[in-house]
Amino acid sequence: MNRIIPEPIARQPWGMLIPLFMLVGFGAAVLYSAAGGSMQPFAASHLIRFGVFMVMAAVIASLPRPLVKFMAYPAYIVVLLLLIAVEIIGQVNGGSQRWLNLGPIVLQPSELMKPVVVVTLAHYFSTLPVGMFANWRAVVLPGILIGLPMAFVLLQPDLGTSLAIAFGGGVVMLLAGLPLRWFIGAGLTAAAAAPVAFYFGLQEYQQRRVLTMFDPEADPLGAGYHITQSKIAIGSGGIFGKGFNNGSQSHLQYLPEPHTDFVFATMAEEWGLLGGLFVLAIFAIILRWGWKVALASRDRFSNLLASGMVATIFFYIAVNLLMVMGFAPVVGIPLPFMSHGGSSMLTNMICIGSLMMVNSWNRDAPRGGLSG
Known part of the structure; x- marks a missing residue:
C-alpha cells in the first residue's frame, strides 16, 4: 500500500482528518439549510475558508520545533500589539470593538x-x-502573559474570548506541574470574588445573560429569547429530526444567529438526536486523537503545546453546547468546524495544524522519557 x-x-493522520472533513461537510449542509436552501451566503464561504485554512494547517504541520520555539515570544508580542490597535482604531460592530480592518x-x-x-x-x-x-x-x-490579553479583550468587551484565553493558559500551567493547591486556592478565590465581579466587572447586558441562564422564561421575549428559542428548536427535533431543510425555527427566523452561535440548534431541529450524537462522536474522535498526540510527546514543550491546543478546541465545543442548551450564559462562542465565521475557523485550524505538527515531531523523536 505504501508503494x-x-x-x-x-x-497524514487520516484517522482525524476524515472525521474532520465529514464534520465540515455536515456543517456546510446545516448552513445551506440555515440560508433557506442556498449555498450563499454561508455554506460556500464556510467550505472555502476551511480549504484555505486547511492549507495553512498543512504549512504549520511542517514547521520544525526550533523555529516554533524561537517565534513564540515574538508572535505573542505581535498579537498583543494588534489587541492594543483594536482599542485605538478597531472596527465597531454590534456594540463591540473587536476587529481590525486590514483591507x-x-x-x-x-x-x-x-x-x-x-x-x-x-515554551516558557x-x-x-x-x-x-x-x-x-x-x-x-x-x-502576566495571560492577564494582559485578557484585560484588553474584556475592554472590547468579549467575556467569552477572555475566558477561553484563561482556560487554555490555565490548562498549560496545570499540566506543566505547578502545585495543585495553587489552582484550588485560585478557584476558591475566584468563587469568593464572583459576586463582586458580577456587579462591578460585567456590563449590564452580560449580567442579564447570566441571570437569564437560571430562568430564561422570566423574560422570554427579551434577555431569555435566545435560549428559549434554541431549546424549542432542539426539543422539536425529536429523535430523527424534521428533515433536511425543513427546520421552522431557523427558516421562520425565530432562532437568532442560526448560522453562527446557534448552529447546533439549527442542526438538531432538522437532524434530531441522531444528528447530535453524530456531531458529538466526531468531536470525541478529534479530541481523543489530539490527546493521544499529547501523551505520545517526548519533550515537555510538545506535550504542553498539544495539550493546550486540545483544551482550546474543547473549550469552544463545551461552552457552545452548554450555551445552546441553556446551561451556560450566551457568550458568543461558535461551534468549531460547523459555525459560519472566519475568525473561529482560523483559531481552530491553527490548533489542528499545531496538533498535526506535534504528531509529526513525535514520529521523528527518539524513544525515551519526557524531556524539556
Whole structure:
C-alpha cells in the first residue's frame, strides 16, 4: 500500500482528518439549510475558508520545533500589539470593538491570542528548571502573559474570548506541574470574588445573560429569547429530526444567529438526536486523537503545546453546547468546524495544524522519557 500511496500522503493522520472533513461537510449542509436552501451566503464561504485554512494547517504541520520555539515570544508580542490597535482604531460592530480592518481581510486579534498564549506558555515552562515549579515566581510571568490579553479583550468587551484565553493558559500551567493547591486556592478565590465581579466587572447586558441562564422564561421575549428559542428548536427535533431543510425555527427566523452561535440548534431541529450524537462522536474522535498526540510527546514543550491546543478546541465545543442548551450564559462562542465565521475557523485550524505538527515531531523523536 505504501508503494501505491505517496509517503507524504500516507503519513497524514487520516484517522482525524476524515472525521474532520465529514464534520465540515455536515456543517456546510446545516448552513445551506440555515440560508433557506442556498449555498450563499454561508455554506460556500464556510467550505472555502476551511480549504484555505486547511492549507495553512498543512504549512504549520511542517514547521520544525526550533523555529516554533524561537517565534513564540515574538508572535505573542505581535498579537498583543494588534489587541492594543483594536482599542485605538478597531472596527465597531454590534456594540463591540473587536476587529481590525486590514483591507482584504477583517481580523479579530483576540482569536489569534488563544493559540498564541498556549505556544508561549508551553515554551516558557519547557525552559523553566524543574526546581522552580514549586516557587511562586514560576507563576508571575505566566500570570502576566495571560492577564494582559485578557484585560484588553474584556475592554472590547468579549467575556467569552477572555475566558477561553484563561482556560487554555490555565490548562498549560496545570499540566506543566505547578502545585495543585495553587489552582484550588485560585478557584476558591475566584468563587469568593464572583459576586463582586458580577456587579462591578460585567456590563449590564452580560449580567442579564447570566441571570437569564437560571430562568430564561422570566423574560422570554427579551434577555431569555435566545435560549428559549434554541431549546424549542432542539426539543422539536425529536429523535430523527424534521428533515433536511425543513427546520421552522431557523427558516421562520425565530432562532437568532442560526448560522453562527446557534448552529447546533439549527442542526438538531432538522437532524434530531441522531444528528447530535453524530456531531458529538466526531468531536470525541478529534479530541481523543489530539490527546493521544499529547501523551505520545517526548519533550515537555510538545506535550504542553498539544495539550493546550486540545483544551482550546474543547473549550469552544463545551461552552457552545452548554450555551445552546441553556446551561451556560450566551457568550458568543461558535461551534468549531460547523459555525459560519472566519475568525473561529482560523483559531481552530491553527490548533489542528499545531496538533498535526506535534504528531509529526513525535514520529521523528527518539524513544525515551519526557524531556524539556
